[in-house]
Amino acid sequence: METWETFTMSRKEVPRAGLLKAALAGKISNAQGAHALHLSVRQFQRLKVRFTAEGARGLLHGLRGRPSPRRVPAPLYARAAALLQTPYAGLNDCHATEKLREVEGVPLSRSSVRRLRRALGLPAKRRRRGRQVRTRRTPEAQRGALVQLDASPFPWLRDGGPRLALHGAIDDATGAGLALYLRPTEDLHGYVALLEQLCTRYGLPLTLYGDRLNVFVRNDPHWTLEEELRGAQDPTHFGRILRELGIGFIAAGSPQAKGRIERFWQTLQDRLVAELRLRGIDTLDGANAFFPEFLADLTARFARAPAQAAPAWRPPPRDLAALLSCRYTRVVAHDNTVHLGP
Numbered sequence: 632m633e634t635w636e637t638f639t640m641s642r643k644e645v646p647r648a649g650l651l652k653a654a655l656a657g658k659i660s661n662a663q664g665a666h667a668l669h670l671s672v673r674q675f676q677r678l679k680v681r682f683t684a685e686g687a688r689g690l691l692h693g694l695r696g697r698p699s700p701r702r703v704p705a706p707l708y709a710r711a712a713a714l715l716q717t718p719y720a721g722l723n724d725c726h727a728t729e730k731l732r733e734v735e736g737v738p739l740s741r742s743s744v745r746r747l748r749r750a751l752g753l754p755a756k757r758r759r760r761g762r763q764v765r766t767r768r769t770p771e772a773q774r775g776a777l778v779q780l781d782a783s784p785f786p787w788l789r790d791g792g793p794r795l796a797l798h799g800a801i802d803d804a805t806g807a808g809l810a811l812y813l814r815p816t817e818d819l820h821g822y823v824a825l826l827e828q829l830c831t832r833y834g835l836p837l838t839l840y841g842d843r844l845n846v847f848v849r850n851d852p853h854w855t856l857e858e859e860l861r862g863a864q865d866p867t868h869f870g871r872i873l874r875e876l877g878i879g880f881i882a883a884g885s886p887q888a889k890g891r892i893e894r895f896w897q898t899l900q901d902r903l904v905a906e907l908r909l910r911g912i913d914t915l916d917g918a919n920a921f922f923p924e925f926l927a928d929l930t931a932r933f934a935r936a937p938a939q940a941a942p943a944w945r946p947p948p949r950d951l952a953a954l955l956s957c958r959y960t961r962v963v964a965h966d967n968t969v970h971l972g973p
Contacts, residue, residue, distance in 0.1 A: 638688060647690050651682045703743060711737050711744070712751055723755075724748065770803050770891075774937050775833060775944035777803035777881075779892040780825065780841040782817040785900055788913045795915070797899070798825045801892050803840070807934035808895065809833065811922040813915050819846050819868055823955050826872070830951055834944030838879040840889060848882050868957045875954050876947075902929070 650664045654675075665675035681689035703711075711731055719727045724745045731737040731744065739747070748755075771777040779801050786792045798812045798821040810828035814821040829836065841847050849864045858864050866874060873880055883889045906925060912918050948954065961969045 638691065640687075640691065644690050644692075647678060648682070648687050651679055651690075654679060655683070703739065707737060707739075708747065710735075711739055712747060715744070715748060715751065715753065720753070770806075770938075772804060772938035774802055774804050774942040775836045777838050777840055778809065778829065778836040779803060779889050780822065780839055781889065781892045781896070782814075782821065783896040783899070784817065785896075785904075787813060787904060788907060788915075788918065792913075796821060797896075798822055799892065799895065799899070800825055800829055801895050803891065804937040805930075805934045806891060806895075807930040808926045811919075811926065813918045813922075815915075817844070817846075819957070822846055822869055823872070827951070827955055830876075830947040830955075834942075834946055835876055835878060837943050837945075838881060839873065840881045840883060842886075842889065843882045843884075847880060871958070872954060872956075877945075898929075898933075 647668060650659070650667055653659045654661060654664045661672050661675050661679075665672045668675065670678075678690065714731060714735060714737070715727060719730055722730065724741055727748075728739060728741045728744045731739055780799070782796045782798045784794045784796050787795050787797055793815075796814050796817040798814060798817070800809045800811075801807065802809055810825050810832070812821050812824045812828065814824075843850065845851070846867060846869050848870065849867060854864060865871075870880065886893055903925060907913075907918060907921070910921065912921055959971065961971060963969055
């Protein structure tokens with residue numbers, strides 16, 4: 632009586648039996664069968680020997696069904712499962728992996744911890760988002776057509792020192808750093824000083840590209856009666872300066888939208904900090920005086936050529952210093968004095 636046996640084959644192993652039967656019957660050559668299976672002739676001959684001796688089961692991989700020699704020992708797996716359910720319950724996979732390795736001496740990888748957590752039915756601490764695909768924006772064609780602004784808090788002057796805000800601007804067309812200014816905090820003074828450097832060294836850009844900081848745009852819900860009648864809020868001090876200079880402003884919706892200047896900060900946190908340390912510069916004034924030399928060297932090394940040679944910079948007005956100022960509306964008192972400040 633013929634007995635039947637059931638076993639599982641992979642997609643790569645399924646077509647082998649038919650070709651081996653044809654080769655054993657003399658219908659095809661070993662070279663033709665090896666070519667069809669993308670094997671060498673010697674490997675095809677080995678499969679013929681195994682198929683003749685063991686039948687279709689001889690075509691299965693020799694390690695099929697055997698446990699992996701790199702598998703986690705069962706006692707270690709059980710100990711990790713107990714720890715994930717008691718002291719380390721609620722930790723995310725990465726944090727739990729660190730605790731298991733450093734505190735408990737359980738050398739499991741993050742993927743192993745994740746598989747174990749899912750096998751135990753424990754929920755993830757934070758839902759994993761799918762990978763977001765963003766289209767890279769084409770750089771502007773002309774120098775000065777678009778300038779990106781931002782500030783980065785970092786211990787720029789020395790390791791372990793105070794976090795200072797480095798205000799910076801880069802040209803979108805070339806990726807070159809245009810101006811840097813170091814301040815204790817990110818504020819209006821830093822951005823106005825940055826804009827003054829841009830206007831005096833290069834000229835007026837067409838558009839600035841920054842985040843939605845309240846220095847640039849109004850984020851408050853307060854409207855005065857005059858603003859309600861006019862249908863628009865008054866701009867910030869910086870917004871008023873841009874309007875009078877004829878410079879547009881684009882507010883980015885996310886850090887990824889201005890990714891070029893975000894990558895620029897990564898470069899500076901590596902190179903600039905090292906250059907300041909090598910020169911023994913540890914003051915704000917010394918750093919601000921060194922920035923033009925540093926940017927010139929950085930531009931020569933990494934800047935790319937624009938798509939159009941003609942720049943879009945415009946000459947600044949003669950009263951630039953007067954325009955780069957804050958203006959306040961005040962009432963003159965009866966004693967001919969004006970109160971300014973809190």
